[in-house]
Amino acid sequence: MRPDEVFAVIRAKFSEAKEETGTNGIIIPKESLLEVSRYLKNLPLAFDNLHCITAIDRKEKMELVYTLYSIREHHGVTLKTYLTLEDLNVASLSKVWKSANWLEREVYDLFGVVFLNHPDLRRILNPYDWKGFPLRKDYSHPELIAKPRL
Amino acid sequence: MAVIEKIPAAKLIHKIPGGGFFLTTTESLFKWGKASSLWPMTFGLACCAFEMIAAGASRFDIDRFGAGVFRASPRQCDVMIVAGTICVKMNDCIRRLYAQMPEPKYVIAMGNCAISGGIFYYDTYSVTKGMESLGIAVDVFIPGCPPRPENLLVGLMKLQEKIRNEKDAAG
Numbered sequence: 001m002r003p004d005e006v007f008a009v010i011r012a013k014f015s016e017a018k019e020e021t022g023t024n025g026i027i028i029p030k031e032s033l034l035e036v037s038r039y040l041k042n043l044p045l046a047f048d049n050l051h052c053i054t055a056i057d058r059k060e061k062m063e064l065v066y067t068l069y070s071i072r073e074h075h076g077v078t079l080k081t082y083l084t085l086e087d088l089n090v091a092s093l094s095k096v097w098k099s100a101n102w103l104e105r106e107v108y109d110l111f112g113v114v115f116l117n118h119p120d121l122r123r124i125l126n127p128y129d130w131k132g133f134p135l136r137k138d139y140s141h142p143e144l145i146a147k148p149r150l
Numbered sequence: 151m152a153v154i155e156k157i158p159a160a161k162l163i164h165k166i167p168g169g170g171f172f173l174t175t176t177e178s179l180f181k182w183g184k185a186s187s188l189w190p191m192t193f194g195l196a197c198c199a200f201e202m203i204a205a206g207a208s209r210f211d212i213d214r215f216g217a218g219v220f221r222a223s224p225r226q227c228d229v230m231i232v233a234g235t236i237c238v239k240m241n242d243c244i245r246r247l248y249a250q251m252p253e254p255k256y257v258i259a260m261g262n263c264a265i266s267g268g269i270f271y272y273d274t275y276s277v278t279k280g281m282e283s284l285g286i287a288v289d290v291f292i293p294g295c296p297p298r299p300e301n302l303l304v305g306l307m308k309l310q311e312k313i314r315n316e317k318d319a320a321g
Binding site for chain 2: 125126127134139141143144145146147
Protein backbone atom coordinates (compact mmCIF):
# COMPACT_ATOMS: atom_id res chain seq x y z
CA MET A 1 0.00 0.00 0.00
CA ARG A 2 1.20 3.50 -0.75
CA PRO A 3 1.43 6.03 2.13
CA ASP A 4 -1.70 7.90 1.00
CA GLU A 5 -3.66 4.65 0.86
CA VAL A 6 -2.52 3.77 4.37
CA PHE A 7 -3.60 7.21 5.53
CA ALA A 8 -7.00 6.78 3.87
CA VAL A 9 -7.56 3.50 5.74
CA ILE A 10 -6.60 5.07 9.08
CA ARG A 11 -8.67 8.17 8.37
CA ALA A 12 -11.75 6.08 7.60
CA LYS A 13 -11.56 4.55 11.08
CA PHE A 14 -10.21 7.49 13.11
CA SER A 15 -11.44 10.88 12.02
CA GLU A 16 -9.03 12.70 14.35
CA ALA A 17 -5.97 11.56 12.34
CA LYS A 18 -4.32 14.32 10.35
CA GLU A 19 -1.61 14.26 7.72
CA GLU A 20 1.49 16.31 8.45
CA THR A 21 2.31 18.82 5.75
CA GLY A 22 5.59 18.20 4.00
CA THR A 23 5.97 14.61 5.21
CA ASN A 24 4.00 11.41 5.06
CA GLY A 25 3.65 11.45 8.82
CA ILE A 26 0.25 10.94 10.41
CA ILE A 27 -0.54 13.02 13.46
CA ILE A 28 -2.55 11.28 16.17
CA PRO A 29 -3.75 12.97 19.36
CA LYS A 30 -2.11 11.28 22.33
CA GLU A 31 -5.43 10.19 23.83
CA SER A 32 -6.15 7.83 20.94
CA LEU A 33 -2.58 6.58 20.45
CA LEU A 34 -3.13 3.22 22.13
CA GLU A 35 -6.38 2.61 20.30
CA VAL A 36 -4.85 3.48 16.91
CA SER A 37 -1.85 1.24 17.63
CA ARG A 38 -4.07 -1.74 18.40
CA TYR A 39 -5.91 -1.16 15.15
CA LEU A 40 -2.67 -0.85 13.12
CA LYS A 41 -1.23 -4.05 14.56
CA ASN A 42 -4.00 -6.21 13.10
CA LEU A 43 -5.49 -6.67 9.65
CA PRO A 44 -6.06 -4.97 7.24
CA LEU A 45 -2.90 -2.89 7.79
CA ALA A 46 -0.91 -5.49 9.78
CA PHE A 47 1.94 -3.32 11.03
CA ASP A 48 3.77 -6.10 12.83
CA ASN A 49 7.08 -4.32 13.33
CA LEU A 50 7.71 -1.24 15.44
CA HIS A 51 10.99 0.00 14.03
CA CYS A 52 11.82 3.03 16.05
CA ILE A 53 10.47 5.45 18.62
CA THR A 54 12.13 8.79 18.93
CA ALA A 55 11.30 12.31 20.01
CA ILE A 56 12.06 15.80 18.79
CA ASP A 57 12.33 18.70 21.21
CA ARG A 58 10.71 21.65 19.39
CA LYS A 59 11.10 23.82 22.52
CA GLU A 60 7.38 24.76 22.62
CA LYS A 61 6.31 21.11 22.28
CA MET A 62 7.68 17.59 22.26
CA GLU A 63 7.12 15.50 19.16
CA LEU A 64 6.98 11.72 19.48
CA VAL A 65 7.73 9.78 16.31
CA TYR A 66 6.79 6.12 15.82
CA THR A 67 8.12 4.37 12.73
CA LEU A 68 6.15 1.27 11.82
CA TYR A 69 6.66 -1.35 9.16
CA SER A 70 4.63 -4.29 7.96
CA ILE A 71 6.75 -7.29 7.10
CA ARG A 72 3.63 -9.05 5.88
CA GLU A 73 2.32 -6.29 3.61
CA HIS A 74 5.60 -4.47 2.83
CA HIS A 75 4.47 -0.99 3.69
CA GLY A 76 5.42 1.53 6.31
CA VAL A 77 3.97 4.47 8.17
CA THR A 78 5.18 7.21 10.48
CA LEU A 79 2.97 8.14 13.42
CA LYS A 80 3.45 11.39 15.27
CA THR A 81 2.08 12.65 18.55
CA TYR A 82 2.52 16.12 19.95
CA LEU A 83 3.01 16.51 23.69
CA THR A 84 2.94 19.74 25.61
CA LEU A 85 5.95 20.37 27.85
CA GLU A 86 3.70 20.59 30.90
CA ASP A 87 2.31 17.10 30.39
CA LEU A 88 4.94 14.67 29.10
CA ASN A 89 2.88 11.56 29.84
CA VAL A 90 1.77 9.17 27.15
CA ALA A 91 0.44 5.62 27.06
CA SER A 92 3.02 2.89 26.64
CA LEU A 93 2.77 0.69 23.54
CA SER A 94 4.80 -2.13 25.04
CA LYS A 95 1.69 -4.30 25.36
CA VAL A 96 1.05 -3.92 21.63
CA TRP A 97 4.60 -4.26 20.29
CA LYS A 98 7.28 -5.91 22.46
CA SER A 99 10.01 -3.80 20.87
CA ALA A 100 8.42 -0.70 22.38
CA ASN A 101 9.75 -1.70 25.79
CA TRP A 102 13.39 -0.70 25.23
CA LEU A 103 12.61 2.01 22.69
CA GLU A 104 10.39 3.77 25.21
CA ARG A 105 13.06 3.40 27.86
CA GLU A 106 15.47 5.13 25.50
CA VAL A 107 13.09 8.01 24.86
CA TYR A 108 12.50 8.31 28.60
CA ASP A 109 16.24 8.28 29.26
CA LEU A 110 17.11 10.98 26.74
CA PHE A 111 13.98 13.16 26.63
CA GLY A 112 12.15 12.51 29.88
CA VAL A 113 8.88 11.43 28.31
CA VAL A 114 7.02 9.28 30.83
CA PHE A 115 5.30 6.23 29.39
CA LEU A 116 2.34 5.23 31.50
CA ASN A 117 1.86 1.53 32.31
CA HIS A 118 5.34 0.69 31.08
CA PRO A 119 6.55 -2.58 32.69
CA ASP A 120 10.08 -1.37 33.51
CA LEU A 121 10.62 2.35 32.98
CA ARG A 122 14.30 2.73 33.94
CA ARG A 123 17.13 4.50 32.17
CA ILE A 124 18.74 2.36 29.50
CA LEU A 125 21.81 4.18 28.09
CA ASN A 126 22.89 6.55 30.85
CA PRO A 127 23.79 5.44 34.37
CA TYR A 128 20.77 4.82 36.59
CA ASP A 129 21.62 7.72 38.89
CA TRP A 130 21.93 10.21 36.03
CA LYS A 131 20.33 13.61 36.47
CA GLY A 132 18.47 15.33 33.67
CA PHE A 133 17.59 14.37 30.12
CA PRO A 134 20.53 14.94 27.75
CA LEU A 135 18.83 15.39 24.39
CA ARG A 136 16.55 18.19 25.52
CA LYS A 137 17.44 21.57 24.07
CA ASP A 138 17.76 23.20 27.49
CA TYR A 139 20.04 20.47 28.90
CA SER A 140 23.29 21.50 30.51
CA HIS A 141 25.90 19.49 32.37
CA PRO A 142 28.64 20.81 34.68
CA GLU A 143 31.38 18.75 33.00
CA LEU A 144 30.38 19.68 29.50
CA ILE A 145 33.17 21.61 27.77
CA ALA A 146 31.75 23.92 25.12
CA LYS A 147 33.58 23.93 21.83
CA PRO A 148 35.19 27.30 21.12
CA ARG A 149 33.53 28.85 18.06
CA LEU A 150 35.97 30.41 15.66
CA MET B 151 76.26 -12.20 14.11
CA ALA B 152 76.32 -13.98 17.37
CA VAL B 153 73.08 -15.20 18.83
CA ILE B 154 73.67 -13.08 21.91
CA GLU B 155 73.34 -9.82 19.93
CA LYS B 156 69.84 -10.73 18.80
CA ILE B 157 68.54 -10.90 22.34
CA PRO B 158 66.80 -7.64 23.31
CA ALA B 159 68.54 -7.49 26.65
CA ALA B 160 71.96 -8.19 25.15
CA LYS B 161 73.62 -5.34 27.02
CA LEU B 162 72.68 -6.89 30.33
CA ILE B 163 74.25 -10.22 29.53
CA HIS B 164 77.98 -10.81 29.79
CA LYS B 165 79.45 -13.79 28.12
CA ILE B 166 82.49 -15.46 29.57
CA PRO B 167 84.96 -16.05 26.70
CA GLY B 168 85.14 -19.69 25.88
CA GLY B 169 82.58 -20.50 28.53
CA GLY B 170 79.37 -22.39 28.02
CA PHE B 171 77.33 -20.27 30.40
CA PHE B 172 76.74 -16.59 31.02
CA LEU B 173 76.49 -14.35 34.04
CA THR B 174 73.70 -11.92 34.63
CA THR B 175 71.71 -10.55 37.50
CA THR B 176 68.49 -12.27 38.39
CA GLU B 177 66.83 -8.86 38.22
CA SER B 178 67.63 -8.32 34.57
CA LEU B 179 66.67 -11.89 33.76
CA PHE B 180 63.32 -11.46 35.49
CA LYS B 181 62.72 -8.15 33.77
CA TRP B 182 63.59 -9.62 30.40
CA GLY B 183 61.20 -12.49 31.00
CA LYS B 184 58.48 -10.16 32.22
CA ALA B 185 58.80 -7.84 29.25
CA SER B 186 58.84 -10.69 26.77
CA SER B 187 55.70 -12.33 28.07
CA LEU B 188 52.95 -9.74 28.49
CA TRP B 189 49.40 -10.95 28.83
CA PRO B 190 46.95 -8.32 27.63
CA MET B 191 43.31 -8.21 28.58
CA THR B 192 40.55 -8.69 26.00
CA PHE B 193 39.15 -5.24 26.44
CA GLY B 194 37.92 -3.25 23.46
CA LEU B 195 35.65 -0.30 24.06
CA ALA B 196 35.17 1.20 20.61
CA CYS B 197 36.65 1.29 17.12
CA CYS B 198 40.27 1.08 18.37
CA ALA B 199 39.40 -2.47 19.39
CA PHE B 200 39.37 -3.48 15.73
CA GLU B 201 42.92 -2.27 15.31
CA MET B 202 43.84 -4.22 18.41
CA ILE B 203 42.15 -7.31 16.98
CA ALA B 204 44.02 -6.79 13.70
CA ALA B 205 47.26 -6.49 15.67
CA GLY B 206 46.42 -9.78 17.33
CA ALA B 207 45.64 -11.58 14.07
CA SER B 208 48.17 -13.22 11.77
CA ARG B 209 48.91 -10.25 9.49
CA PHE B 210 50.42 -8.01 12.18
CA ASP B 211 50.85 -10.76 14.77
CA ILE B 212 51.38 -9.22 18.18
CA ASP B 213 52.45 -12.70 19.28
CA ARG B 214 55.89 -12.04 17.77
CA PHE B 215 56.52 -9.76 20.74
CA GLY B 216 55.20 -12.18 23.30
CA ALA B 217 51.93 -10.37 23.96
CA GLY B 218 49.56 -12.52 21.93
CA VAL B 219 47.67 -14.28 24.68
CA PHE B 220 44.62 -12.07 25.17
CA ARG B 221 42.92 -13.29 28.31
CA ALA B 222 39.24 -12.89 29.07
CA SER B 223 39.79 -12.49 32.80
CA PRO B 224 41.57 -9.55 34.46
CA ARG B 225 43.04 -11.93 37.03
CA GLN B 226 45.21 -13.54 34.38
CA CYS B 227 46.49 -10.33 32.79
CA ASP B 228 49.24 -7.84 33.32
CA VAL B 229 48.54 -5.33 30.54
CA MET B 230 45.31 -3.44 30.08
CA ILE B 231 45.06 -2.06 26.56
CA VAL B 232 42.32 0.56 26.82
CA ALA B 233 41.20 0.59 23.19
CA GLY B 234 38.45 3.09 22.63
CA THR B 235 36.08 5.69 24.00
CA ILE B 236 35.44 5.52 27.74
CA CYS B 237 31.79 6.27 28.41
CA VAL B 238 30.74 7.53 31.84
CA LYS B 239 28.75 4.35 32.37
CA MET B 240 31.96 2.35 31.83
CA ASN B 241 33.99 4.17 34.52
CA ASP B 242 33.18 1.85 37.42
CA CYS B 243 33.70 -1.19 35.24
CA ILE B 244 37.19 -0.06 34.20
CA ARG B 245 38.17 0.77 37.77
CA ARG B 246 36.99 -2.63 38.92
CA LEU B 247 38.80 -4.48 36.13
CA TYR B 248 42.00 -2.59 36.87
CA ALA B 249 41.72 -3.38 40.57
CA GLN B 250 41.24 -7.07 39.79
CA MET B 251 44.47 -7.32 37.83
CA PRO B 252 47.39 -8.75 39.81
CA GLU B 253 50.57 -6.72 40.29
CA PRO B 254 52.69 -5.86 38.39
CA LYS B 255 50.21 -4.29 36.00
CA TYR B 256 50.57 -1.87 33.14
CA VAL B 257 48.14 0.29 31.19
CA ILE B 258 48.34 1.25 27.53
CA ALA B 259 45.99 4.06 26.51
CA MET B 260 45.33 3.34 22.84
CA GLY B 261 43.83 6.09 20.69
CA ASN B 262 42.86 9.69 21.28
CA CYS B 263 39.68 8.84 23.20
CA ALA B 264 41.52 6.85 25.85
CA ILE B 265 44.12 9.63 26.12
CA SER B 266 41.91 12.70 26.45
CA GLY B 267 38.42 12.05 25.10
CA GLY B 268 39.56 12.70 21.54
CA ILE B 269 36.81 13.92 19.22
CA PHE B 270 34.38 13.59 22.14
CA TYR B 271 36.22 16.19 24.21
CA TYR B 272 33.88 19.07 23.40
CA ASP B 273 30.10 19.22 23.77
CA THR B 274 29.75 15.69 25.09
CA TYR B 275 28.06 14.75 28.32
CA SER B 276 28.62 11.02 28.29
CA VAL B 277 32.35 10.56 27.65
CA THR B 278 35.12 10.47 30.25
CA LYS B 279 38.03 12.70 29.30
CA GLY B 280 40.68 10.04 29.09
CA MET B 281 42.08 7.28 31.21
CA GLU B 282 44.03 9.52 33.62
CA SER B 283 40.90 11.41 34.65
CA LEU B 284 39.76 8.10 36.15
CA GLY B 285 42.78 8.18 38.44
CA ILE B 286 44.53 5.26 36.75
CA ALA B 287 48.16 5.85 35.80
CA VAL B 288 48.96 5.17 32.15
CA ASP B 289 52.32 3.75 31.10
CA VAL B 290 52.19 4.24 27.33
CA PHE B 291 50.04 6.60 25.28
CA ILE B 292 49.45 5.69 21.65
CA PRO B 293 47.88 8.61 19.76
CA GLY B 294 45.85 8.14 16.60
CA CYS B 295 42.22 7.93 15.61
CA PRO B 296 42.46 5.00 15.54
CA PRO B 297 46.17 4.14 15.64
CA ARG B 298 47.25 1.55 13.11
CA PRO B 299 48.28 -1.91 14.37
CA GLU B 300 51.93 -0.96 13.76
CA ASN B 301 51.51 1.90 16.22
CA LEU B 302 50.17 -0.52 18.82
CA LEU B 303 53.21 -2.71 18.25
CA VAL B 304 55.49 0.31 18.72
CA GLY B 305 53.62 1.14 21.92
CA LEU B 306 54.07 -2.41 23.11
CA MET B 307 57.81 -2.23 22.42
CA LYS B 308 57.96 1.04 24.37
CA LEU B 309 56.28 -0.71 27.28
CA GLN B 310 58.77 -3.57 27.07
CA GLU B 311 61.57 -1.02 27.07
CA LYS B 312 60.06 0.58 30.13
CA ILE B 313 59.78 -2.76 31.94
CA ARG B 314 63.39 -3.66 31.11
CA ASN B 315 64.61 -0.35 32.51
CA GLU B 316 62.56 -0.51 35.68
CA LYS B 317 64.44 0.31 38.87
CA ASP B 318 63.38 -2.41 41.27
CA ALA B 319 63.35 -5.94 40.07
CA ALA B 320 60.57 -8.21 41.11
CA GLY B 321 58.08 -5.39 40.67
